[in-house]
Amino acid sequence: xxxxxxxxxxxxxxxxxxxxxxxxxxxxxxxxxxxxxxxxxxxxxxxxxxxxxxxxxxxxxxxxxxxxxxxxxxxxxxxxxxxxxxxxxxxxxxxxxxxxxxxxxxxxxxxxxxxxxxxxxxxxxxxxxxxxxxxxxxxxxxxxxxxxxxxxxxxxxxxxxxxxxxxxxxxxxxxxxxxxxxxxxxxxxxxxxxxxxxxxxxxxxxxxxxxxxxxxxxxxxxxxxxxxxxxxxxxxxxxxxxxxxxxxxxxxxxxxxxxxxxxxxxxxxxxxxxxxxxxxxxxxxxxxxxxxxxxxxxx
Amino acid sequence: xxxxxxxxxxxxxxxxxxxxxxxxxxxxxxxxxxxxxxxxxxxxxxxxxxxxxxxxxxxxxxxxxxxxxxxxxxxxxxxxxxxxxxxxxxxxxxxxxxxxxxxxxxxxxxxxxxxxxxxxxxxxxxxxxxxxxxxxxxxxxxxxxxxxxxxxxxxxxxxxxxxxxxxxxxxxxxxxxxxxxxxxxxxxxxxxxxxxxxxxxxxxxxxxxxxxxxxxxxxxxxxxxxxxxxxxxxxxxxxxxxxxxxxxxxxxxxxxxxxxxxxxxxxxxxxxxxxxxxxxxxxxxxxxxxxxxxxxxxxxxxxxxxxxxxxxxxxxxxxxxxxxxxxxxxxxxx
Numbered sequence: 052x053x054x055x056x057x058x059x060x061x062x063x064x065x066x067x068x069x070x071x072x073x074x075x076x077x078x079x080x081x082x083x084x085x086x087x088x089x090x091x092x093x094x095x096x097x098x099x100x101x102x103x104x105x106x107x108x109x110x111x112x113x114x115x116x117x118x119x120x121x122x123x124x125x126x127x128x129x130x131x132x133x134x135x136x137x138x139x140x141x142x143x144x145x146x147x148x149x150x151x152x153x154x155x156x157x158x159x160x161x162x163x164x165x166x167x168x169x170x171x172x173x174x175x176x177x178x179x180x181x182x183x184x185x186x187x188x189x190x191x192x193x194x195x196x197x198x199x200x201x202x203x204x205x206x207x208x209x210x211x212x213x214x215x216x217x218x219x220x221x222x223x224x225x226x227x228x229x230x231x232x233x234x235x236x237x238x239x240x241x242x243x244x245x246x247x248x249x250x251x252x253x254x255x256x257x258x259x260x261x262x263x264x265x266x267x268x269x270x271x272x273x274x275x276x277x278x279x280x281x282x283x284x285x286x287x288x289x290x291x292x293x294x295x296x297x298x299x300x301x302x303x304x305x306x307x308x309x310x311x312x313x314x315x316x317x318x319x320x321x322x323x324x325x326x327x328x329x330x331x332x333x334x335x336x337x338x339x340x341x342x343x344x345x346x347x348x349x350x
Numbered sequence: 351x352x353x354x355x356x357x358x359x360x361x362x363x364x365x366x367x368x369x370x371x372x373x374x375x376x377x378x379x380x381x382x383x384x385x386x387x388x389x390x391x392x393x394x395x396x397x398x399x400x401x402x403x404x405x406x407x408x409x410x411x412x413x414x415x416x417x418x419x420x421x422x423x424x425x426x427x428x429x430x431x432x433x434x435x436x437x438x439x440x441x442x443x444x445x446x447x448x449x450x451x452x453x454x455x456x457x458x459x460x461x462x463x464x465x466x467x468x469x470x471x472x473x474x475x476x477x478x479x480x481x482x483x484x485x486x487x488x489x490x491x492x493x494x495x496x497x498x499x500x501x502x503x504x505x506x507x508x509x510x511x512x513x514x515x516x517x518x519x520x521x522x523x524x525x526x527x528x529x530x531x532x533x534x535x536x537x538x539x540x541x542x543x544x545x546x547x548x549x550x551x552x553x554x555x556x557x558x559x560x561x562x563x564x565x566x567x568x569x570x571x572x573x574x575x576x577x578x579x580x581x582x583x584x585x586x587x588x589x590x591x592x593x594x595x596x597x598x599x600x601x602x603x604x605x606x607x608x609x610x611x612x613x614x615x616x617x618x619x620x621x622x623x624x625x626x627x628x629x630x631x632x633x634x635x636x637x638x639x640x641x642x643x644x645x646x647x648x649x650x651x652x653x654x655x656x657x658x659x660x661x662x663x664x665x666x667x668x669x670x671x672x673x674x675x676x677x678x679x680x681x682x683x684x
Contacts, residue, residue, distance in 0.1 A: 188385050200393075207642070311527055328511025329508055
C-alpha cells in the first residue's frame, strides 16, 4: 500500500516535471525564434538602408510619365505611382532615411536620459527631486501632442520632430537609469572607487555606466518601433519629412489618393514598415526575455 | 503612450509603504499640480517661441499694417510676456481662447463641436477594443504557454508594429472600396445610424490598435486571479468552467481593463489624431493638424492645453477610482 502510494506520487511528480520542462522549452524556443527572425529582419533592413543607392533600380524621384500607376511587375517590384516613380526604389530610400532618423531620435534621448537619471540617482537630494518631477511632467503629456506643439513652433519638418522627441524621449531612460543607479550606488565596487579618491566623472563613467546601461539599451530596441511609427505617422500627417522626399509615411500618404486605382503604393510600402517594426519588436522581446521581464514593451 | 502605461504600472508595482486613503488622495492631487502648471506654460509658450512675428505668419505678407495691428492686439502680442501669460491663464479659466483665425469663430465653439465627435470616436474605439481583447485575453490566459498563447503574442506584436494610418487605409480598401459596406471617409451627421457608420472604420482602426495592449495586461491579470483560492473553491463546488471564468475571474479582472484603458488615454488621443486625418473625421485631431499647417495659433494653444488637461484628469480619475475600489492600491504611493 505504501509502495503503491509512493509510486503514484513519483509518477505525478514526473508528469509535473515533464510539463514544466515542456513549458520552459517552448518559452525558450519562442525566445530563440524571435531572436533569430527579429535579428535577421533588422540586419536585412539596416543593409538595405546602407546600400540603398546600389539596391534601388531607379533614382527615388525619377519621373516616368509613360509608365504611371503600373501594377507590380518584374521591372517595378512594387509598381509605380501616379508620376511613374518606382515605388520599390522609393521604399528602399525611405528605409535609409527612416532608419537614420530613428537611430538619432532613439539614441540621443537615451544619452541625455541616462546621464540625467544616473546623476539624479547618484547624488540624490534636490537634483533627484528636480529630475524626477520633470520625468513625471513629461510623461503626463500625450507624446504626439508634444511633437505637434513643437512643430507648431518650428514649422513642419525634421527639426521640430528632433526637438519634440528629445523633449519627451529622455524621460523613460532617465527613470530606468536612476532606478539602476539607486541599486549600484551601494555596491562594494562603487564604494571602493569612491574610497580610492577617484573623481566623480571617473566613478560615474568608468564604474557606473557599464553596470546600468543594459536595461536602457534593451528598452531602446523596443523604443525604435515606437519612434519609427511616430516619424512615419507625423510625416503621413504632413508635419514631418516633406514630400517629395522618399520616406515611408510620405509614400503611404501619397498612395492614399490613388487607393482605388493603385492599391500597391500604400499597401506594399506600409507592409515594409510593418515588417521593420515586427523585426525590432521581436528582437526587443527576445532581448527582454533574456535580460529581464520588466523591460518588455507590450505590457 | 505605451511608455507611460508601462511606467505607471511599474511604478505601482515598485513602490510600497503604509498609507491611507486621504493621504493617498492628497498626495496624488498635489502631484498633479506641477503637471497642470507645466501643461499650461507649455501651451502658452508656443506663441512666444514662434520665430518671427506670429501675426505676420498667420496673415501672410499681403496683410495690411492695420489688420496686423488688430491681430497683434487680439493675440495680446503688444503686451509684455508676463502680462500675456496672465491674460492666457485668465482666459483659459473661463474657456476663452480668443478667435480662430481660420474659422472666424470663437476657439471655444470650434473645440466644443469637435470634442463631441472626438469623444464619441474614443468611446466607440474603447468598446471595440474591449470586445476584441477580452475573449483573446481569456483564451491566452487559460491556454497559457500553449500555441494559442504564442499565436496571440505574435499577433499582438504585429498589430503593435502596424502604423494606425496604414491599418486604417487597409480597412478602408477592403470594407469600403472592395465590399462597399461602409463609407471610405467623411462624417455624415444626418442621424445616429449614419454617424455610427461613419465612425465604424475609424473606431475599428483605433480599437484593433489598442486591443493587443489591453489583451496582454488583461491576460496577466486573469492569470493572477486564476491562481487565487476563491477560484479553486468555485471549481471545488463543481461549477462549470464557463461559470468560474465568467463570474469569478472576469469580474475581478475587469477593474484592470478599465484602469488600463484610462492609463492609455494619451496613447488613444495620439491614435485618434492620426486616424481622424485618415478618415477625414472633423474632430479635434484633424483640427490640430489643420491648425498647425495653417498657423492658427489660438487653436493650437487651446488644443494643447485641452489634450494635456484631459489626460491629467482622466489619469487622476482612474487612479482615485481604482484606489476606492481596490484597497491594495492605497499602499502604493506614486
